[in-house]
Amino acid sequence: MVISSHPxxxxxxxxxxxxQQKLGLSENALNLGLRQAELxxxxxxxxxxxxGLLSLAQYQQVLDWENDQE
Known part of the structure; x- marks a missing residue:
């Protein structure tokens, strides 16, 4: 569990x-992640x-994607 004191x-x-489209995450997995991230x-x-819904390589892809968006 990862709990942050900052919103x-x-x-x-x-x-x-x-x-969903690039990494193939299912809607159910995404909804679980969204609920838990908010909690x-x-x-x-x-x-x-x-x-365990993203591999380390996929996690790196997300970080790279986020950097490209800035």
């Missing part, structure tokens, strides 16, 4: 689309990785 920004539709106030990619 996390809301999840962008682009990130959710990337996770823990933790970044969604970290929660998905900690639950």
């Amino acid at each position: 996390q920004p809301s999840f962008s539709p682009q990130l959710l689309q990337f996770l 823990e106030q933790a970044p969604l990619p970290v929660v998905l990785w900690s639950f």
Whole structure:
């Protein structure tokens, strides 16, 4: 469990689309991650990785994608 004392920004539709379309995350897995990330106030990619829903390589792809969006 990852708990942050700082509120996390809301999840962008682009990130959710990337996770589903590019990484093949199911809607159920994504919904689980969203609920848990909100509960823990933790970044969604970290929660998905900690639950085993993203591999380390996929987690790196998400980080690379987020960097490209800035």
